[in-house]
Amino acid sequence: MFTINRENLKKSHQTIWFAIDFLMLGLLILNLTLIIFDSVYQFEGIQNFFQQQLPAFYNVYQPIHRNFIFYDLIFVSIFLTEFFLRWAEAVWHRTYQRWYFYPFIHWYDLLGCIPTSGMRFLRVLRVISIVYRLHRYGVIDFTRTRVFQFLAFYYEAFMEELSxxxxxxxxxxxxxxxxxxxPLLEKVHQNIIYPRKDILIGWISDRVADMASQGYVPNRGALRQYMEQCISDAIRQNPEISRLKLLPIFGKQVRGTMEEAIGDITAHVLNQVLEDLASSRNHDFINDLVDVFLPDHQEKLMHKGTNDTELPQRQDNEVLINLTIEIIDAIKEQVHHKRWRDQLD
Structure with a gap:
């Protein structure tokens, strides 16, 4: 069961009204219990059971059953008194813009006071409103109750299955x-991706620069040694360059100089390329690269129908379609995962 937070009760400065809420809550639960019991008691078989098995209780309750409307009116009079007190309090503090708004907003309180079988059960809404008001002010916390946690769990499970x-x-x-x-893919390309091409280029440029700087710069020396070793091995295996050793006097020197020159040129070119990728100068390169993958719609129309571009475009569309379907399959697989089953385990 929930507990009463006395500190929040004092801070609210509405102790009297909360006391009335607790009193009304107890009376409503008692009244609804009597209504349910009297509805069951009206069956002749139930009355015969009490008459035979519990004659003392039968003799006490039989007059109450015959005059149940009178006893229910006692509860109704208390409920109406509390209703008009709260209406007067709302008018005094100008809770609503008009004085007559209160009965329309709290219609269930008023209709629940009608002593007919159809209207009596509207008093359940009054119980809910009182409990919610006490929970909102932090006087009670019904979310910690087992009943609420049980209902909340299966409500979430039902909503998850439905969604x-x-x-x-x-x-x-x-x-x-x-x-x-x-035409979904074409709309995605023209209305979503292509208008944000500049943002996409900037993002790819930053990512490439980060990858190049973090991957190449710390390992520059090791990469240069690896490239020089690869070039040296390739030169030794090349028959034309190997013949340079046959030259008289300067054969070995020429071969060694050529090997060093090729290694330096290759390492320098590779170093320059990776440094350009690691800097802001890679923006133009990325821009040209993205233009290849994301051509303008007008350019596509100009080349549409030509034999040279029709087949590659069809292949690109098939790849994009398959990729989209696989992405949707991955999303469906994730949707199939039931979180409420994990909580239950």
Whole structure:
């Protein structure tokens, strides 16, 4: 069961009203219990059971059953008194913009006071409103109760199952549209990706610069040694360069000088390329690279229908379609995972 937070009760400066709330909560629970019991008691078989098994209780409760409307009106009078007191308090503090708004906003309190079988159960809404008001002010915390945790768990499980089925249905429909040649991919390209090409270029440029600086600069010496070793091995295996050793006097020197020169040139070129990629100068290169993968719509229309570009474009579309379908499959697999089952385990 929930506990009463006395500190929040004192800080609220509404101790009297909260005391009335607790009193009304007890009376409502008692009244609803009597209503449910009297509804069951009206069956003749139930009355015969009490008459035979519990005659003392039968003799006490039979007059109450016959005059139940009178006893219910006692509760109704208390509920109406509390209703008008709160209405007067709302008017005094100008809780609402108009004085007559209170009965319309708290309609369930007023209709629940009608002593008919259909309206009596509206008093359950009054119980809920009182408990919610006490919880909102921090006087009680019903979220820690086992009943609330039990109901909340199965409510979340139900909503997860329902939402998962809806999401899977939508994703399956998207896959079918992509397979049938839906203009979705073209719209994504023209309306989402291409207008943000500059942002995409900047992001790729930064990532390439980070990768080059973090991967190459710390390992520059080791990479240079590796390249020189590879070039030296390749030169030794090259028959034309090996013949330079046959030259008289300067053969070995020429061969060694050529080996060093080729190694220095290759290492210098590689170093310059990676340093350019690691700096802000890679922006133009990335821009040209992205233009190849994301051509303008007008350029695509100009080249559309030509034999040289029709086949590659069709292949690119098939690759993009398959990639999109696989991405949706991955999302569906994640949706299939039931979090409420993990909590249950």
């Amino acid at each position: 998962d089925r809806i999401v899977l249905k939508v994703l399956s429909g998207m896959q079918e549209e992509v397979r049938e040649g839906s």
